[in-house]
Each structure stands twice: as structure tokens, then as C-alpha cells.
Amino acid sequence: MNTPIKTQCFKAYDIRGQVPSDLNEEVAYRIGRAMVAELHAKHIVLGRDMRLESPMLAEAMTRGLREAGANVIDIGLCGTEEVYFATSAFAADGGVMITASHNPKGYNGMKLVKSESRPISGDTGLNAIRDRVESGDLGPLASNPGQVRFELDKTRYIEHLLTYVDIADLKPLKILADPGNGAAGPVLQELIGKLPFEWIIINGEPDGNFPNGVPNPLLPENRSLTRQALLENGCDLGLAWDGDFDRCFFFDQEGRFIEGYYLVGLLAEMLLKQNPGAKIIHDPRLTWNTIDQVRLAGGVSVQCKTGHAFIKECMRLEDAIYGGEMSAHHYFRDFAYCDSGMIPWLLVTALMSVSGKKLSQLVDERIEAYPCSGEINYRVSDVAAALESVLKHYLPQAPHLDQTDGIGLDFPDWRFNLRGSNTEPLLRLNVESRRDPALVALKVKEIEGLLNSKYME
Structure with missing residues (x-):
């Protein structure tokens, strides 16, 4: 077990690599052991996306966690934010999401969090876990291995999502939803019966073969199916997600892709109406529109370095209600300061319903005021x-x-x-x-x- 192995799959903020050359069962097993040793963990939440290798990596990770003495709360096929939610909801010592998000087929990875869903990145534990994995110094084997408990029911998570809107205010919008054969499909199926919308869903079945291409709507070439289906069905709004649905992307009624930058200001304005004078965190890439909208809404804007670990820490330090990045990451204080790809569209549909405005009408003035290049x-x-x-x-x-x-x-x-x-x-x-x-x-x-x-x- 002390045989050194390569750890090139460890990156600055997460674990990512090709399977099996960079990331395989042995590496996953060692990560499980090392994580328990570093966190002194008793309970770890484990979730996985729809990639073909994810069940194999989850099984190896479970073995490592259990042999180190941790109990595993297995939430099955899910999105990254479901691991964040479960880690906080179950008061676990940490969580692991097995996903490569929007990376090409053949890749996989892991996102790790500690208690309260705080991110584990380079200097907050990931480097230490990497060093243990590399050297084989994995800590002691437990005399009593941990147990596995399956928590596949999404009810608590769905109920939390619905606290962000008043369902009575929602109008019967026609929505095109494209999960891209990622993990968002099952969550949408749970929400459909609870919301008064008419849904057109394409690519809704999770499928790690990615029959319609890798789910990454940030790439312009990946938006044509969403746009075409929206226009063919005369929808009021289009939504698309990446593989682990931590990012949500918006299309207006004309099929126009709305840059994530303009959603930051829109969501900030909405949340400030409910929380006057609150703080809003934004990244430094595109700023003028966000600063202006937050000021007009009576809030306080605070700039923070790009990246989920930085944004989450800054939100905690500032007690901010919301943080947004132009890359379509949206963070919410009441969601354990974590990012969600479901809460943003719920808020936008609520605003469209209450205001009677189309998405284009909600953002056009801001796009004209502060045109941008995109990244x-x-x-x-x-x-x-x-x-x-x-x-x-x-x-x-x-x-x-x-x-x-x-x-x-x-x-x-x-x-x-x-x-x-x-x-x-x-x-x-x-x-x-x-x-x-x-x-x-x-x-x-x-x-x-x-x-x-x-x-x-």
C-alpha cells in the first residue's frame, strides 16, 4: 500500500483526469482513505454523475472511506449541489462528488468538501490529501469498517429549492429545458409536478455516452439544439445545464443566449428587494453592470477573486446573501454559501411571472448600458x-x-x-x-x- 503512485489528477481546486491513466480505482480508493485521515471524518456524503466510469470510482472511493472507518451516506446519481446540500443537511464531516462536469468523454474527477460544505482546495486540504495518496501514507485501517447508508430520496433538497419562490405567484410559462444528458434531468422530473409551467424537455435522460455532445452550453457550438427546440416550440424561456448542473444557462424567447454576467445583476437586484442593504459578492472580470445594479437596488457590492473557493469564503466573511460570477456560477447564503444551477432559474421565472416581462425585457437595458465581449x-x-x-x-x-x-x-x-x-x-x-x-x-x-x-x- 505504500507504493508511490502518480497524482497528476490533482488540480488547484479539484481532482480531474483521464480514466484510467490519471484517475482509476486505486487512486479513488487512496483518496477515500486519505480524506478520512486528514479530516478525522466519521460521516462522508458521496454522490456521482452519469459518466460511465463514475459507478466504478464511487465503489472504490466507498471502500477507501469505509476501511478508514468512515460511514458513507450514498446519495447516488446527482448533481454537485446535491452533495453540498446533503453534507450540510446531514451534518456530515465532508462530501465527495464524482464528476468531470463539462470535460470531454473519458475524463472524470472529484470535488471534495469538508463540514458545512466548505471547499477543500489546494491549501485547505487538497494538497495534503494528494501527498498522502502519492506516498501511500493513508492512515490506519479501522478495526471496525464504516457502514453505507443510501439516501436516494431528493425530497428535502427539492423542498429547499422551492423555498426561493412563492409558487402562487408563478405564471404558466412555457419552458424549454435541456439537461444535455447530464444529471439535471432527474431533478427536473421531481420539480415538474410542483410548478405551473409547461415543459418541453430535450436530452433529459442521463447518459454518459453523451449522444448529443458533452454538456457544456458555455461553448457557442453546443447551443444549437437548445435554440432550435425553443424556437420550434415557441417557448418563453430556454434553460440548459452542464453535466453536474452547477451552472445554468439562459436563452430568451428569441433563442438568444444571455451572458451569465447580466444574470448576476438581475439576481442581485431580486434578492436585495427581499434583503435591503445586503452585501453582494462579484468576480473582477466584468463588473460595471453588477456594481451599478447593486447600487440602484440599495445593496453593497464587494469584489472577490475568481473561483468558487474564494467566492464562498468571501461570502462568509462579509455575510453576503448572494455571490455571482460571469461564468454562470451563482452562490446563495441560504444554500450553505454554495453554488446552485437550480435556484437561479427558479428566481428568474418568479421575476418573469410577477413583472409580466420576458427575459429579454429584463436584461436588454442592462446589455445596452454595459455591452461586453464575453470571455x-x-x-x-x-x-x-x-x-x-x-x-x-x-x-x-x-x-x-x-x-x-x-x-x-x-x-x-x-x-x-x-x-x-x-x-x-x-x-x-x-x-x-x-x-x-x-x-x-x-x-x-x-x-x-x-x-x-x-x-x-
């Missing part, structure tokens, strides 16, 4: 040098400089954020302006020119 990725030879070069070019123009995450430069009429990827030699660019989409396009080209002259591959 653009560039492969570069030297991330740090490229960032420094762009910074040197713009600093003489005396903009406001923010270094919360990469570099953020604010000018009177436009701003941008440029940051490096944590895992790849990529720069990620976001540009926005005040009512000037042509300026956004111009500045994207300008920054591309700076990168292209020296750093782009």
Missing part, C-alpha cells in the same frame, strides 16, 4: 510576460488599476480584465464599455494586437 481565450508562450507587457502599454494612460485577479484597468468609457488560467498557458480577456459595443470590439482588437506581436502562439 476570450488566447494561448500564449509566456503568461506572466504577456500580462506585464499589456500593463506597461496602458499604465501611462493613468487608468484605475485593480490586481484582484490578473490585471483590471478602468478607463472613463471602457475597462478590461486580463488574467492567466490556473491550469493552462492561456490568457482570458474580458472587455466592457458604457453604451458603446463598437468600442468593445475596437479594444479587443487592440489588446489582441499587443499579444499577437510577441506572445500569441
